[in-house]
Amino acid sequence: MATEEFNLEKLHDLFGRCVGNGTEDIIMDAYVDAYEELSKLFNLLGSVFHFVTSDVVEKIGILRDYRKSDESEHYKTVQSMIKYEVDKNITDCKKKASGSRTLLRLHRALEFTARLMLDLEVAQEDMKMSSLTKKAYDDTLSKFHPWMIRKGVHLAVYTLPGREAFLEKLKIKDPSKTKELLGRVAADQTVIYEITQRLYAEDNLLDLP
Secondary structure: OOOOOOOHHHHHHHHHOOEOOOOOOEEHHHHHHHHHHHHHHHHHOOHHHHHHHHHHHHHHHHHHHHHHOOOHHHHOEHHHHHHHHHHHOOOOOOOOOOHHHHHHHHHHHHHHHHHHHHHHHHOOOOOEHHHHHHHHHHHOHHHHOOHHHHHHHHHHHHHOOEHHHHHHOOOOOOHHHHHHHHHHHHHHHHHHHHHHHHHHHHOOOOOOO
């Protein structure tokens, strides 16, 4: 069965379900569903980001497995997962990837996609996609990658189409609402990123190996 194409409107809807009403609880099932859609965006960024897609798919699978396990209730939200794993002292378990370590990798990439969508929203129509992507990457995800990967990304971004051609790939039904939708998705991702960043910082988990 062919993989569905990336849909920005669907992504906005999915990320909008991540945070519980009236709380800052990040619902794990909703987060994973949203990230599954987001993973398709990396394919649109060319072959150099395929390694990110593969890593994201693997991490999504691990988190889904936790939600199907006997411990599933502890993984209902990001908050409950962190509390459970910190209390059990298993956040950096060597035998099995912890939920906290797994989600941290997704969390880091979320900062990149939020920045990219925000930059896409405010950029001039003739702005090169290569420049936007490189800047967003350098400001966020690059600090977690070795030199060889950073160099590969810097070279590969020049194969990306122009901004307008790239936006056509986002399958937005009403092109006149493109900027508004990009801004909303960026805002959704930023809220989730900031809550998660604070949670990890409070328990000194931002540097999990």
